[in-house]
Amino acid sequence: MSPEAPFNQTSFVLLSLWSTSTLVLVAALSLGIVGLAWHNVRLQPRPRRYALLTIRGLAVLLLFGLFLQPGLRKEHVTRVRNHVAVVVDTSRSMALPGEHGTRMEDTLTFLRDAKSTFDGWAEAHVVDLYAFSEHATPVGSVDELAATGDVTRLLPSLADVSSRHPASELAAVVVVSDGADNGALSAALSTGPGAAPAVSELASRLGAPVHTFFTGPKEAPRDVAISAVRYDDFAFVHNAVSIEVEVEVNGYGPLSLPVTLYRDEVELGRRVIETRPDERVYSLAFEFVPDRTGKAVFTLDVGTAPDETIRVNNRRQFVIRIIRDKIRVLQVVGRPSWDERFLRQLLKKNPNVDLISFFILRTSGRLMLVPRDELSLIPFPTQELFEEQLGSFDLVIFQNFTFRGYQMEQYLPHIRDFVRNGGGFVMIGGDLSFSSGGFAGTPLEDILPVSLPAEGTPGSTDLLRTDRFIARLAPGGIHHPITSLARVPEENAAAWESLPELSGTNRTGKAREGAVVLLEHPTLTEGGAAVPIVVASTVGKGRVIAVTTDSTWHWDLMAAGEGGDNRHYYRFWGNAIRWLIKDPALEPVRVTADRDRYSLGADVTVTARVFGRDYQPAADVAVRLEVERSPDVAGGAVTQIRQEELKTNALGEAVLTFAPVADGGYRVRARALIEGAEASAEDPFVVAADPVELRETKPRLDTLTALSESSGGTVNPLDVSRLAAIQRKVPTVSRVNRRQDVPLWADLWMLLLAVSLPSLEWYLRRRWGLL
Amino acid sequence: MALGKDDQIGITLLRLGLGFDTRPGAVEQLLWEANKRTSLLVREQPLTLELGHADLFRSPLLVLLGQGPFEPLSEAEVARLSRYLRAGGALFVDDASPLGDDGFDVSLRRELARILPGRPLVQLSNDHTLYRSFFLLERAYGRMDRSPFTEGIDLDDRTAVIYSRNDLFGAFGRDPLGGWRLPVVPGGETQREMAFRLGINLVMYATCLSYKRDQVHVTEILRRRKWRVDGSGSAR
CATH class of the missing domain: 2.60.40.10 (Immunoglobulins)
Structure with a gap:
């Protein structure tokens, strides 16, 4: 608007800036002056009295008026158009059948037909076009609208409109949708009539009627x-x-x-x-x-x-x-011992362990004249434990236990297979363990990490040793998680050296190929190698530890007696249990997709992490990442999607990003050779083409009705004549382009009048002898 | 047998006060019976140690036999015994005093209050694992029948201190000719047998802790207890 445009609005204003208290004081003073005049002339004849009072009143009134500085405000004002927000559903359900074409096609036809109506509103309103799915975003033209959104979120989308326009600037909101909301509005309506507050609050924020235009078929699609x-x-x-x-x-x-x-x-x-x-x-x-x-x-x-x-x-x-909710541990003990007592206490103290114990408290050879019902003994449920329930355990501990005498031979293959299929197993020493327990040549020897000399064979006469010794950390145990008592290797070695002596070992053969000796005897050798004390190995999918002594309890009570405490005992067995149950945090190769579920078309990022046998990040190691898609039908073929050979970085990580082109179940597998042994891990994820949009295909009028009713709007079919008739708020906001204040008091006539009135009063008073 | 000498189940007598050596042969006889009746392989010969001895912490089960009052322990002894108990050791205290002599009882309670302050002796209920760790028992037994119950102090999930006033170990000892050294009071060989059962349960409890409280045992034990109560009841 040019500044030369003529003023189109004039108003009377007071230009003075006096405070209210000042105005009140001056008004009181003016009344006082008039009051004095009345007092002065009250005994005069009526004509004189009225004349003098009138002149005095007019003079005071005039002076008070001048004190207020009245003026005329001339302005050039233009009205500001308010906005009609046309919010169009672009979710994927709009691609479903509508009344004539698809719901979106019907919508586009409606919007194109409505162009003349929108043009007719141009004088008073700005028509803003929005597309919405999860949120509302402005679009330049109808041609940009496409049904591609994965969700329909009416309330957040209208909240977006509200945040763009204050209530005072909105004339109306026009929503074009099939109403198939799958967000908060739908959830609110599903809880019943009490759901209105969320909708009412939004309507209040919008401050304008929401007129909804329903697009969709008369009947839901089959x-x-x-x-x-x-x-x-x-x-x-x-x-x-x-x-x-x-x-x-x-x-x-x-x-x-x-x-x-x-x-x-x-x-x-x-x-x-x-x-x-x-x-x-x-x-x-x-x-x-x-x-x-x-x-x-x-x-x-x-x-x-x-x-x-x-x-x-x-x-x-x-x-x-x-x-796992808890680590289910089966502890089978051949006879009570101090070693069993402290291990049981450790296991019972661990809140993550669900312990089932079976101790052999009486052997068949013991003399017993006491009736069975005066004893607390129960039968050893071998079939239940080692056949029926074995698979429910994560870890089985044989602690100084022999299978002989309990008709258990038939169950030993079960235990071997339990381990090969992923279970954990520990054999702890004693006079009933290893070769002394008759395990040589049994299926359990197949899974033990040490070979066993058979009883009765040459060299097997000395199966038990009773000397005291301090267990020495073997090279394989320096960085192994089981023997990690301290983070720093030097501190770890010192911690092991500080532990109390052990006493006695079961004589075993060498560690098997692939097994890792973690602790060894400091002086005794067997076939040129130090006698193993703690040995670990992986068997199939499972893991096994052999502890060839029954005195690790020394690291508990005796350590306390030597001024230490039992934390190393608890750390050692805690580490061992975590390793045996394959705590993911201890796996040498780990792979994870950054999400469990992706929308079709989204990028998938998988990260493989590789650790050496010393459990340090392994840099510059070749990692093979394989991505495969599961078959759509049972028995179908797995589809190889990607195969990449990558090298790990300094953090031992290798990252692959790709975009699947088909929906379905996927699995990424990472393989790496760690010091000659292959280790692998895998992680499944889902790529979904079943967005929430297509779960409910029928249009919903109730959501649109809730919006319109709570805001004073109307629910309409896709009819342009209905659009033209919707209620719109008249623009109320004006903008002043030019303004001029003209003081009325700064005028010669006013001045003359202000002088004349007191002069006239003075003249009359003098003439009538009142001065 | 255990692989090392330290690892054999055994009892260590605590050399404290006047009564520690008043029941000769009792430990040996009890452990012989345990060896005979259970799967335990034990070292029958007891060790006898003072509180300050270096091997104290090699002995998870201490037995204190007492008669008459004893002098207060030194601060170092109190601290050491407290450390031993908190680290996992167990102490069985057997009052071998004659009837009417409460001197030992007074001294013991005084010292336990220093060793485990804030943890007074409490009566063990008759469903405590001590009474079911091997034999099913209904109450406490001993050479005397001064009290039908034992007392104890719990640490964590175990009873670290068990106190009997019935001269339990007095029921065990034999003389060189094979006869019992001391008569049981009020009498009867059933009383001596039940004392042995409690003694064996004590060793079992020291080695197996709460094993017999595991759910797998509870149903069977309850069934047997009910059968005995409803049936003969003669074994009480």
């Missing part, structure tokens, strides 16, 4: 969809896991629909839904007991109905992390 799955992100191994499923069926008569749950490619369960025309949502639950820890991809699949066009929502994949 579709079967997994609309909801409820599960916990993690579950406990050996504990029942429940997965609840909701299947929504629209537009079909009676059907028999199978719903199947898979863990990886293995079917865990199947249910069949018998649908009825009068029922839309079907709830069912799967329950299973995971038998191993680790992350796994679970797939829910519901059968396809005849002529079903939207099939992507018939399948849902997700990742559940199966963890």
Whole structure:
């Protein structure tokens, strides 16, 4: 607006800046002056009295008026247009069938037809076009609108509009959507009538009516969809896991629909839904007991109905992390001993250990004339422990225990297989252990990290030694997590040297190939090598430790007697247990995807971390990263997606980023050679093409109605005539382009009048003899 | 047998006060019985150590036999015994005083209050593991029947101090001719047998701790206790 434009608005103003108290004081003074005049003329004849009082009053009034400095304010003012926000749903459900074309096509036609209406509003309103899915973003033209959003979040999107425009600047909000919200609005409405506050609060913030225009078919499309799955992100191994499923069926008569749950490619369960025309949502639950820890991809699949066009929502994949609630330890003891007593105390103190103990308190050779019911003894449940329940344990400890005498030979292969399949096993020394327990030549010798001389063979006469010694840290134990009592190697070595003497060892053969001797006898040798005291090895998927003495309890009570404490005893066994159960933090190769679930098209970043046998980050090591996609159907073929050879950096890490092109369950595997031995790890994840948008395909009018009703707006079909008639707030905000104040008091006539009135009063008073 | 001498199950007598050597042969006889009846392989000969002895912490089970009052322990002895108990050691105290002589009892309570302050002796309930660690017992026994219960002090999840006033070890000793050194009071060989059972339970408790409280045992033990109560009841 040019400054020369004529003024179009004039108003009367007071230009003085007197404070209120000053004005009151002056007003009181003026009244006082008039009052004095009245007092002075009260005895005069009426005409004179009135004349003098009138003149005095006018003079005082005039002077008071001049004191206020009245003026005229001339302004050039223009009205500011307020905004009509047109907020268009661009979620993927808008690509579903609408009344004529797709919902988006119908919307675009509507918006193009509405152009003349919007143009007609230009005098009073600015029409802003927004696209919304998760949030509302401004778009330049209708042509930019496309149904690509993964979610429909009406409330956050309208909140975005609110944050862009104060309530005073909004004339109206026009929402064009199928109403298939899958965010807070839908959740709020699902809880019943009490859900209105969130909507009302938003309407209040907007400060303008929300007029909704519904796009969608008159009837929901024929579709079967997994609309909801409820599960916990993690579950406990050996504990029942429940997965609840909701299947929504629209537009079909009676059907028999199978719903199947898979863990990886293995079917865990199947249910069949018998649908009825009068029922839309079907709830069912799967329950299973995971038998191993680790992350796994679970797939829910519901059968396809005849002529079903939207099939992507018939399948849902997700990742559940199966963890152990407690480390389940089976401690089997051949006879009570101090070694057993302190180890039991250690295990019982550990809140993460669920301990099942079996101690042989009486052997068959013992004299006993006491009735059985006066004893607390119970039978040794070998079948239950070593056949039925063995798989439920994470770790089995044979502590000075022999299988002989308990008809256990048949169970030894079970224990061997338990270890090969991932279990942990410890054999602790004593006169019933190792060769003295008859384990040479048994299936358990196959998994022990030391060879065993057989009883009765040459050189086997001295199977037990009773000398005292301080266990020496072997080269393999310097950096091994089991024998890590202190972080710094020198401190660790010093800690081992400071421990009390042990006493006695079982005589064993050499450590097996691949086994790592962690502690050894300081003086005794066997075949040229130091006698092993603690040896660890990996057997199949499991791990085994041999402790060839029954005196590690010395590191507890005796250490306290020598001025120390039992922390090294607890540290050693704690380390051993963590290593035996394959605590992921102790694995030499680890690999993780940065998320468990990705949208199709998103980048996946996987990081492999490699550690040497000394458990330090291994730099410049070749890592093979393999990404494979699981088959869509049970028994199908695994698809190799990527195979990369990378080198680890100084932190022992190798990173791979890629974008999967197909949805499904994936698994990344990292392999590395660590000092000649291959180690690997894997991590599953899901790439999902089943965005929440397509789980509910029917449009929803209730969400739009809730928005309109709470804001005083209207719910409309896609009809331009309805759009033209919507209520819009008139712009109230004006902008002053030019202003001029004209004082009324700075005028010659005013001055003359101000002088004349007192002069006239003076003249009359003098004439009437009042002076 | 254990591999090293330190590791054999045994009892160490605490050389303290007047009564430590008043029950000759008792430990040997008890451990002989334990050896005979259980899977324990024991060192029958007891060690006898003073509190300051270097081998104290090689002995997870100490037994203090007492008669009459004894002098207060030195501060160093109090600290050492407290350290021993807190580190995992166990102390069984047996009052071998004649009936009516409470001197030992008074001295012991005075010293335990210094060794484990704030942890008074409390009566062990009759379902304490001590009464079920091998034999199922209903109450405390000994050469005398001064008290139907034992007392104890718990540390963590174990009873580190167990105190009997029934002269338990007095029931065990034999003379060179094979006869019992001391008669049981009020009498009867059942009383001596039950004392042996309590003694064996004591050794079992020292080595197995709360093993018999594990859930796997509870049902069976409860069933047997009920059978005995409802049945003969004669073994009480």
